[in-house]
Amino acid sequence: MTAETPEPRANRLPLAVFVGSIVVLAVAVLAGLAFSSGSGDDAAATPTVIDDLAVTIEISDFRFQPPNLSVPAGATVTWVNHDEAPHDSEARAGRWGTGLLKRDEEHSVTFDQPGTWAYYCTIHPYMTATLTVR
């Protein structure tokens, strides 16, 4: 009566499927978090003020770093993509863009005129950032 009998094999399969589903769900949630962390207010972050005339913006983990950058007029800004995924940087106003950057590719743009540029990745539009030329 109290003796435990091993479950027949056939009854274990649904448990494996259940556990497998939990794992898949957990991965999906984590992936969702990763995506949500790459969206939203990056462009509104506190500006990183740089005085150099040569500045690099790293694209990594689906983010532009720094996401809000201020540079002096005449600065050359270089975007470098460190992700496996391709990215680009395109001004919302459409005046400039880096073109498609595959992993480890880079593109430089020189900004002579003051202004504030909102830009984003056209492949992943939730990747947003701001560049101010002062």
Ligand SMILES: [Cu+2]
């Ligand atoms: Cu992208």
